[in-house]
Structures are given as structure tokens and as C-alpha cells.
Amino acid sequence: MATLGDRLDHILGAKAADSLAEAFDMDTVEDLLRHYPLRYATQGQPLTEEEPEDGSHITVIGRIAKTELKPMRNRRGSLLKVMLDTGAGRPVDVTFFNGDKVKYVVKEGLRAMMSGTVSYWRPGSWNLSHPGYLILPETEDDSVGTFTRVRGGGDLRGLAESAKGAGGVDVSFMEREFIPVYPATAKVQSWDLLACVRQVLEQLDPIDDPLPERTREERALMKISDALRSIHLPESRADIDQAKERLRFDEALALQLVLAERRHEVAGRTARPCPPRTDGIAAAFEKKLPFELTAGQQEVIGEIASDLSRVQPMHRLLQGEVGSGKTIVALHAMLQVVDAGQQCALLAPTEVLAAQHYRSLRAMLGELATAGELGAADQATKVVLVTGSMSTATKKAALLDAVTGEAGIVIGTHALIQDAVEFFDLGMVIVDEQHRFGVEQRDALRAKAKSGTSPHLLVMTATPIPRTIAMTTLGDLETSTLTQLPRGRSPITSKVVPRKQHPNWVDRAWERILEEVGAGRQAYVVCSRIGEDEEDGGAGTGRGGTVKGGAAKSKAKAAQEKEPPTTQAAVEVFDMLRAGPLADVRVGLLHGRLHSDEKDQAMRAFNDGDIDVLVCTTVVEVGVDVPNATVMVILDADRFGVSQLHQLRGRIGRGAHPGLCLLITDAAPGGSAMARLTAVAGTTDGFELSVLDLRQRREGDVLGSAQSGTARSLRLLSLLDDLETITAAQDFAREVVREDPGLDKHPGLASMMRAAVDAERLEYLAKS
Incomplete structure (x- = not known):
């Protein structure tokens, strides 16, 4: 006889067990029985x-x-x-x-x-x-x-x-009537798996059900023994449906138990409370704002202020539409922490975004950001920037301000995570566009708080990626949502331009840019890659400023290639536009391989209106704010993900004039890529688009580091379609953990939780 915990080599023999271990990482009877059929053949x-x-x-x-x-x-x-x-x-x-x-x-x-x-x-x-x-x-x-x-x-x-x-x-x-067909490999066929499953089921002992009988009766759920047999060897369609319902609930419950345990553990950590003050820098900032905060912003500021006042660390996700005013909300939270005598670290994914945050926060704070300078306000703090490409002297000065506590707000990229960066008293970490960072990187920054304390954590995103939706739906993070757009935002119209079917429409796109520039406005042209010579880093060096006319050197190089890429590179498009359709306007170039000074020069020139059209890569995806930019042309738009397209599009329509986003593509008219672009063009609702992204990519491994759909700890559960099941499992899990935090009295549930997430994933989750 066999139990769920028995090794497969004891039941099936070494040869079959080794094949299953190599192909599917299966070691135990439960591993095999949790490898559910993909479909059923008749x-x-x-x-x-x-x-x-x-x-x-x-x-x-x-x-x-x-x-x-x-x-x-x-x-x-x-x-x-x-x-x-x-x-x-x-x-x-x-x-x-x-x-x-x-x-x-x-x-x-x-x-x-x-x-x-x-x-x-x-x-x-x-x-x-x-x-x-x-x-x-x-x-x-x-x-x-x-x-x-x-x-x-x-x-x-x-x-x-x-x-x-x-x-x-x-x-x-x-x-x-129903023959199971399993996910298989070339070496281990579906029929091999079926033979192994039948052999195991013939020897399987009765299983002690971890779910209380009362819970099973309330939800009309099968016993676990019956469910595992019926999912593999059903006698009817009803058997399949009932088995899936039970096993789907088990998946939801296993994950909710992990998250409930984690919430309990986080609640046991200690943070330095930061209660709001009426006479500090946060209050002074509110008084100097030249506009009124939206009702949504005020509500979220209140939620965060309440979290920061507690001795447990805040663990909150701030999500909102592109341009919904998340930066103002985050800045208010940082100032509340500064009022408590502590420091804040703002982690940005790119140097362009970090520099943009640095400039915009200093501009919003004015004299409140000039501590140590003549004319500084009494409540002023200091804002510093730390990036990898800064000069040694500038970086040393910034690091000194961080370690002495002179800087209340430290903004940076991955450079903040380096061992050389120390804080005097780190009270809060804000991660902008959190999906761009690994958990280990965030954990390294949070570890810089004083010993025995945990900093408050706020993560922000404009378009939740699948994993973010998964974690949010499962209730791991407290969530604040901004749905209103501040006054002054203009509507954005998006159109798909099928280049192969209508090549003249591309010419019209360049004419449309000229019309906007002629009216005193600006435009972006976004490309999916830098250029042919990007391998050696030499593409476009020294070409980030304002230019007009010129020869297309990289174009000649592309013509010499035997198999030229099918996508258009930023360097080549830059040359083509300034020598061709946009020869009469000022065209600039910005991409990730430019030196930081050149990137900053190009971005400043575009900000100041000295560049009419900025040819760029996704370095402008987040955080860049040029209110005068009204047009964006995205070349090879099918090469970008849903979230990227929405983020890029959010760079326009930020001022008084409406925005126009043109998605140029060679995708086939009836294909999935064209359908995705059409869906993006059809809505500016970032949350609706995140659902589209989730349906296309699946949830990913919600308890692991994978954020694509290739590695999934969810086999039957859908985070979009099974919300009622997830909610019921969440209520049950929180009740159990509240009464039995270590699940010592519920060994079956503890085993279920461990089966859903191994030690490595648990360690990962503890850091996230």
C-alpha cells in the first residue's frame, strides 16, 4: 500500500521514477497525483x-x-x-x-x-x-x-x-468514456503517465481529509480521496467537475494559508511609527500646493497615514492609472516619515526615471527641499540622487548626506542596493514600478533599516502585471487604488496602423506629427530596439542632443546585412526621420546606451522644448512628464507587451491638449498580436488591460520568482474566474491561522500548504 508522502521509486521502481523526476520534478506519490490531466479524450x-x-x-x-x-x-x-x-x-x-x-x-x-x-x-x-x-x-x-x-x-x-x-x-x-490526457514530454508520454497513475491509485491507502467535514458540507465538496481518483479516472463528466471543484478549493486554500501565515508574521515585526504632524514639512507641503488634491488622492493619503502611524510595518500596494497622481501621494507619505525624523528611499528602475523623480520632487517641494542652503524653509529636508553613472565626487556627497541623515529623501536606481550605501535611519522604502525589481533587490534595500526594525513598504504600479494582480487578488498586500485623473489631464485616442495593408497611413503619421509641432507641441517616436551596433555599445554615442538634417550612416550598415532585422531600430529611425519626413523640425535621440550626461541632456532639451520629436526606446516608459507632448508613434507595436504599451501611451495627454497614440505594426490582420493591439487601442482603462494581460500570460508562479506564465503553482485555479472560491478560502484560512498560527493543530492543512509551496518559495515570499 502507499501514502501520498511515499517516494515514487518505492511504488513504481527506479526506472519509471527517475524518468518522472527528470521530466517533471516528481518525487512522491502526491507529486504524481497532483499532475492533473490536461484534457480528456473519448x-x-x-x-x-x-x-x-x-x-x-x-x-x-x-x-x-x-x-x-x-x-x-x-x-x-x-x-x-x-x-x-x-x-x-x-x-x-x-x-x-x-x-x-x-x-x-x-x-x-x-x-x-x-x-x-x-x-x-x-x-x-x-x-x-x-x-x-x-x-x-x-x-x-x-x-x-x-x-x-x-x-x-x-x-x-x-x-x-x-x-x-x-x-x-x-x-x-x-x-x-473519458481517457485522461496529461501534459507530457517526448520521453514521458501521456500514456506512460496514465500507467503510473493507475499503478499508484491501485495501491493508495485511504487519505485523511485535511478539510473539516463541516467545511466540505457547506461547499458541497468531495472528499480528497474521491477527488484525486475522479480527476484521473472519471466515470462521468460530473465526476470531473466535482473533482476540479474540490481540488480548485484546495489550491486556493493552500495559497491563502501561506499568505495568512505571512500576514501573521509581518504583523509581528516592528516598525518605527510615524504619526502625522500639523506643524511639519508634510503640512507645509499641503499648504503650498497650487491645486486641490482629488478625493481619491485624499482618501489614499489617509490610508497610508494610518498605516505609517502603527508599530507594524506598512505593506501596501498603490495602484492607479497612468497620470492619476501616485507621485503626489507617495511624496506626502515620505514627508510624513521625514516629520518623524526618519529617511525614505525611492527606488526607480531606470536612471531616466530616477532623475525625473529627483527633478519633479525638488520642483514640487521648492524651498522645502533645500535644507542646508540659503533661504531654505524651517521645515526643509534634503533630496539627493544616487545612480550608477554619477561622478565619484557627486556620488560621495550624496552618500554622505544619506549616512549622516542630512537627506530625508534618497532617490536612486539599483545603485541604492549596493553595500556602500548606508542610511542614518531608514523608515520607509518606496518601489516605483515594482515589477521591474526582483524580490532579492527589494529585500536588500529594506535590510538597510536599523537593527530590530523593518521599514514601511509602499510599492507602486500604473498597470498591474499578472503577478501583481495575483498577489493582490489573493490578499497578500493591502491595496490602495486611484481611479480619478487629476484636473488638467486630457483624453488620449489610440489607433492601430497596419503598415503592410496601408503603407500610406505611415506617411500620414509623420504628417500628423508635423501638424502638432507646427501648433507648438511635441511628439515621441518609440522603437523596440536601439540599433545594429548595440552589441558594442557604440550606437548613437554623442547623438542625444538637438539635430537637424544629416546623413543616414547606420542605414547603409543595415543594408549590408545578409539578414536584416524585421524591426526598426531607434538609431536608424532617427537618421531616417531627420533626413526625410521630419527634416524641417528638431529631432532628438534617447536610448539606454547613451552616457548618463547625454541622456540627461536629451531629456532636458525635450523638457525645455528645444527638441520637437524625441526618437527613443522604452527608457521613457515610466515617470517621464512632458505636458507639451501630444503625439506618440510606436513602431513595431506588436513587439511590446500590454503593460508597456499602456505605460508608453501615458507619456502623452498630460497637459491641456488631447493625446494621439499611433500603434504601427506588421502583425497579421486576424492574428493574436493584432487582437491585442486592437484591445489596447480600444480602452485607456489600465485595470481592464491588466486583466487582458493576465488572460494572455496566465498568472505566473504566484509564490515564486517567475513572472511569466511558464511556471505556475496554480494548476486548476483561475485568479480571474474563481474569485468566489478564493474569497471563501481566504476567510477559512485567516480564521484557522488566527486560532492556530503554526497550524500545529491542523497537520493536514500544514501539509497542504507545504505541498503548494516549497521551502525555497516560502523564503522568497517572506522577502517580498
Whole structure:
């Protein structure tokens, strides 16, 4: 007999267990039984007097009346044409594409079972193309019979092999209505997995159900033993549905137990409280604001202020539309911490964004950001910037201000995480566009707080990526949401430009930019890559300032390539535009491989209106604020993700004039890429787009570091479609953890939690 915790090599033998471990990282019986079927195949309907429907799946048994090998017309190889006499009307025509191989098994006079999809060549004439097949033993009554030697091909052969026991092939198993089909590999086929699952289930001991009977009855859930058997070997569609419902709840509960334990642990940490003051820098900042905060901003500021006043560290996500005013809210929180005599660190993903934050925060604070300078306000603090490319002297000065406490606000990129960066008293960490940072990086910055304390944490995002939605939906973070746009924001219209179908529309895009520039406004042209010579870092060096006219050197280089890239590079587009359609306006270039001084020079020139059109890469994706920019052309838009497109588009329409975003693409009209672009163009609702992103990419590994859909700890649960299940599991998990924080009284639930997330993931989650 076997239990869920038994090793597979003890049950299946070393050879099978090693194959499963190598292919799927399976070690225990539970690992195998939690590898759920991808779908269920049926053996199809038997042949009747009526003609089957085109595309239907049928299974027929008969005698091979005729075979004929014919050469293929348009390529090498042969077809094997077979006539199968089923004894029910006309014979069934069957075609095998690998005729030279099949002819040695499929011979006239033999009995066979064939299962495949019906194809009609013309009305009344149908065929089975390359079906699965089995050669059957001869019996007196034409029954299938029992046989030990498996001869056949396709799914039927695999199924027969999996149904083979000591006494031969279990024919009754092959007649099941639902046959599980598993995620498989080239070395471990679905039928191999099925054979292993059947062997394990035959030996499995009864399982103690970790869910209390009361909970199962309230939600009409199967016992776990029944669910695991029914998911693999269902007798009916109802079995499948009920098993999935139970196992889906278990997935939600396992994750909610992890998160409930984590919330309990975070609640036990200590932070330095930062209660709001009426006479400090935060109050002075509110008084000097030249505009009124939206009701949403005021509400979120209140939520954060309440969190910061507690001795438990804040752990909050601030999400809001592009341009909804998250920076003002974050700055108010930082000033509340500064009022408490502590420091704040603002972590930005790029130097462009860090510099933009530095300039905008100093501009908003005015004399309140000039501590130590003549004319500084009494409550003033100091704001410093730390980036990797700063000069040594400038960086040393900034680091000195951080370690002595002179700087209340320290803004930086990954450079803030370096060991050389120390803080006098770090009270809060703000992570902008948090999906651009790994958990380890955030943890390294939070570790710079004084020993025995944890800094408050605020993470911000304009378009939640799938993993963020997952964590938020699962209730890991307290969430604040800004839905209102501040006054002064203008609407943005987005259009998809199919370049192959309408090349003249691209010319119109450049004309549209000229019209806006002629009206005194500015534009972005965004490219997906830098240039042909970006490998050596030399592309565009020294070309970040204002230019007009010029020769297209990189264009000549691209022409020499044997296989030129299919996307347009920023350097080449820059040359093409300033020598061609935009020759009469001022064109600038900005990308990540420029020296920091050149990047800053280009961005300042665009800010000051000395550049009309900025050709750039995604370095402008977040945080860049030029209210006079009204047009954005995104080349090869299908190469960008949904979140990126929404972030980029948010750089326009930030002033008094409406924005226009043109998404230029070569994507096929009916393809998924075009559908994605059409959806982005159809809405400016970032939360609606995040749902689209989640549906396309799936949730990712919500308890691990993977943020794509390739590694998923969720097998059946959908964070979009199963919110009611998640909510019910959350309520149950929090109640259990509140009464039994270590789950000492609930060993079954503790085991369920460990099965959902291993030690490495738990360590990862503890840092996040």
C-alpha cells in the first residue's frame, strides 16, 4: 500500500521514477497525483446507419478488406489506402500518410480497431485520415477479446500499453468514456503517465481529509480521496467537475494559508511609527500646493497615514492609472516619515526615471527641499540622487548626506542596493514600478533599516502585471487604488496602423506629427530596439542632443546585412526621420546606451522644448512628464507587451491638449498580436488591460520568482474566474491561522500548504 508522502521509486521502481523526476520534478506519490490531466479524450461514437458529421471523432472495429499503397503526388513517400469492412453498410475508407511503415502491420484479412476524425472530401464521401489503430485478435463472436501483444499506432496503441497488466491488455479500461490526457514530454508520454497513475491509485491507502467535514458540507465538496481518483479516472463528466471543484478549493486554500501565515508574521515585526504632524514639512507641503488634491488622492493619503502611524510595518500596494497622481501621494507619505525624523528611499528602475523623480520632487517641494542652503524653509529636508553613472565626487556627497541623515529623501536606481550605501535611519522604502525589481533587490534595500526594525513598504504600479494582480487578488498586500485623473489631464485616442495593408497611413503619421509641432507641441517616436551596433555599445554615442538634417550612416550598415532585422531600430529611425519626413523640425535621440550626461541632456532639451520629436526606446516608459507632448508613434507595436504599451501611451495627454497614440505594426490582420493591439487601442482603462494581460500570460508562479506564465503553482485555479472560491478560502484560512498560527493543530492543512509551496518559495515570499 502507499501514502501520498511515499517516494515514487518505492511504488513504481527506479526506472519509471527517475524518468518522472527528470521530466517533471516528481518525487512522491502526491507529486504524481497532483499532475492533473490536461484534457480528456473519448473513444468516439461507434459507426451507425447515419453518416457521421464532418469533424466528429469515431471509433470503428472491422476487418481490413483491402490495402493499396500509392505514391504521394507532391512530395516523397507513400499513402496507404485501406478499406475497413465494419459489417454496417459500406466499408470505411482510411488513409495512412506513412504508408511505407504502416503496410507491415495493417494487412488484408486482419481485424482492427481504428479511431480518428471524420473528413468529408465531397458530400456522401468521407474518410478517416491517419487514425490511431490496433490489430485485434481473432475471436469466435467478433468481440474485442483479450490480447497480450500490442500492435498498432497512435493514441490507441498508447492507451493499450497503459491498459496492459500481468494478464494482458485490460479491454474494459479501453472502453472508458473519458481517457485522461496529461501534459507530457517526448520521453514521458501521456500514456506512460496514465500507467503510473493507475499503478499508484491501485495501491493508495485511504487519505485523511485535511478539510473539516463541516467545511466540505457547506461547499458541497468531495472528499480528497474521491477527488484525486475522479480527476484521473472519471466515470462521468460530473465526476470531473466535482473533482476540479474540490481540488480548485484546495489550491486556493493552500495559497491563502501561506499568505495568512505571512500576514501573521509581518504583523509581528516592528516598525518605527510615524504619526502625522500639523506643524511639519508634510503640512507645509499641503499648504503650498497650487491645486486641490482629488478625493481619491485624499482618501489614499489617509490610508497610508494610518498605516505609517502603527508599530507594524506598512505593506501596501498603490495602484492607479497612468497620470492619476501616485507621485503626489507617495511624496506626502515620505514627508510624513521625514516629520518623524526618519529617511525614505525611492527606488526607480531606470536612471531616466530616477532623475525625473529627483527633478519633479525638488520642483514640487521648492524651498522645502533645500535644507542646508540659503533661504531654505524651517521645515526643509534634503533630496539627493544616487545612480550608477554619477561622478565619484557627486556620488560621495550624496552618500554622505544619506549616512549622516542630512537627506530625508534618497532617490536612486539599483545603485541604492549596493553595500556602500548606508542610511542614518531608514523608515520607509518606496518601489516605483515594482515589477521591474526582483524580490532579492527589494529585500536588500529594506535590510538597510536599523537593527530590530523593518521599514514601511509602499510599492507602486500604473498597470498591474499578472503577478501583481495575483498577489493582490489573493490578499497578500493591502491595496490602495486611484481611479480619478487629476484636473488638467486630457483624453488620449489610440489607433492601430497596419503598415503592410496601408503603407500610406505611415506617411500620414509623420504628417500628423508635423501638424502638432507646427501648433507648438511635441511628439515621441518609440522603437523596440536601439540599433545594429548595440552589441558594442557604440550606437548613437554623442547623438542625444538637438539635430537637424544629416546623413543616414547606420542605414547603409543595415543594408549590408545578409539578414536584416524585421524591426526598426531607434538609431536608424532617427537618421531616417531627420533626413526625410521630419527634416524641417528638431529631432532628438534617447536610448539606454547613451552616457548618463547625454541622456540627461536629451531629456532636458525635450523638457525645455528645444527638441520637437524625441526618437527613443522604452527608457521613457515610466515617470517621464512632458505636458507639451501630444503625439506618440510606436513602431513595431506588436513587439511590446500590454503593460508597456499602456505605460508608453501615458507619456502623452498630460497637459491641456488631447493625446494621439499611433500603434504601427506588421502583425497579421486576424492574428493574436493584432487582437491585442486592437484591445489596447480600444480602452485607456489600465485595470481592464491588466486583466487582458493576465488572460494572455496566465498568472505566473504566484509564490515564486517567475513572472511569466511558464511556471505556475496554480494548476486548476483561475485568479480571474474563481474569485468566489478564493474569497471563501481566504476567510477559512485567516480564521484557522488566527486560532492556530503554526497550524500545529491542523497537520493536514500544514501539509497542504507545504505541498503548494516549497521551502525555497516560502523564503522568497517572506522577502517580498
